[in-house]
Amino acid sequence: MVSSSEQKRSGAQVAMPQPVARVLRRLGQDISAARRMRRLSQEDLAQRIGTSLSTVRRMEDGYPGTALHTFLRALHVLGRLDDLAQAMTLENDALGMELVREQLPRRVRTSAGRKRQAAPVVDKGDAPAPADDLEGF
Template sequence: MPLPGERAIRKLGNDISWARGRRHISQASLAERMGASLSTVRRMEKGDVKVPIHFLARALHGFGVIRALEHLLDTPNDEIGLTLMDKHLPKRVRSKSGGSSGAL
């Protein structure tokens, strides 16, 4: 895994730990709510990259912030993807024979 990816997952794990603590939820209680083992919660909070994403999603859902996951790569706001797609647009658009101007 690239280093920036590891850092991001470590930060997410740390943030989950803080969120759990602020809500006064034990690791065992979070594990039960998530349908996970206590060791999975511990690994997740340490930023273990091998924790399946569905456990991260369950934790975010439990904290009421699952919408953040939904918007990580929101395609209408993907500036890089949209820019790359725009580069492949034709420079000129020719009308087909038949006289349609293409006006809406």
């Protein structure tokens, strides 16, 4: 396997998968549309995210060499960064959650040789339960 630093030195490039290229172009187009809806020029956006005009143009064109932090700073300036963060939450990762569910044990047993004994029930009337009785629940 060739590391990315070796690829850069040798000039070898890994082909961009088409789905990734499409999403990158779409993200750039969406950033461009959001910028224009806010009546910002490319120069305004470049100044606000601290980069050059040519970098904004490449980002909006979906150029794969544009740094991720440039996209993230643009989304922040456009007020859309939280949308990306929300899309990436674990709750929205259906495949990841399904993989975790598949690895859950069918049943859980007590440790071998140590059986848990039920604690004796003591009627304490209306007195609140001590905090450590509920620990872990």
